[in-house]
Amino acid sequence: MTVEPDACAVAHGAPEANPDARTLVAVFASPVARYLLTYAADLGYHTVLFEPDAARATDVRSACDIRTAMPSVDKTADVVVTDHHRTELGPVLRDALAQDARWIGVLGNPRHEGPHVSALTALGVPAVDIARVHRPVGLNIGSRKPAEIAVAVLAGLLADRNDKPGGFEF
Known part of the structure; x- marks a missing residue:
C-alpha cells in the first residue's frame, strides 16, 4: 500500500492544503444528534442543528449553530434526520429536498x-425525489448506542464524500 506524502503530513497534524468546505445539518435534537454534531465538528464540518422546537434543542450541548427553521444548504451540506418518529418529518424532508x-x-x-x-408521498413529493433520501445511513458496524450510531453515520x-465503498474494502 502506498501512502501519499500529503496524507502523512495531515495525519501528523499539518493542515490540509485545500480543505473542502463541509456542513453537517443534524435534523431534530436527539442523543444521536448530540454525538453526531460533536464528532462532525472534530472532523472539520461546520455543524448545524435544525430543531423546530427550541425547547428540545437544549439537550444538544455541541458548539454548533442551532436553527428553528430549515437552514439554506448547498452542495457542501450533508443532512441527517436523527429521529424518524417526529410529526414534522415529511415537511422537513420536503424542504431539504427542495434545496441543493x-x-x-x-x-x-x-x-x-x-x-x-x-x-413525502402524502405531500406530493415525486418518487424520484423521495429516492434521493438515503436509508439506512452509515456503515453497517452493528451500532446500537447513540455514540456508535454517530460514528457509523460519519x-x-x-x-460517500470520498467516493469509497466504506468498510474494509480498499
Whole structure:
C-alpha cells in the first residue's frame, strides 16, 4: 500500500492544503444528534442543528449553530434526520429536498420501510425525489448506542464524500 506524502503530513497534524468546505445539518435534537454534531465538528464540518422546537434543542450541548427553521444548504451540506418518529418529518424532508444538499439521509431500521416515504408521498413529493433520501445511513458496524450510531453515520458520509465503498474494502 502506498501512502501519499500529503496524507502523512495531515495525519501528523499539518493542515490540509485545500480543505473542502463541509456542513453537517443534524435534523431534530436527539442523543444521536448530540454525538453526531460533536464528532462532525472534530472532523472539520461546520455543524448545524435544525430543531423546530427550541425547547428540545437544549439537550444538544455541541458548539454548533442551532436553527428553528430549515437552514439554506448547498452542495457542501450533508443532512441527517436523527429521529424518524417526529410529526414534522415529511415537511422537513420536503424542504431539504427542495434545496441543493449533497446528501440527505434518515436514521432508521433498514428492515422496515421508512416513514419518510409515506410522509413525502402524502405531500406530493415525486418518487424520484423521495429516492434521493438515503436509508439506512452509515456503515453497517452493528451500532446500537447513540455514540456508535454517530460514528457509523460519519464514517459512511466520509466514504460517500470520498467516493469509497466504506468498510474494509480498499
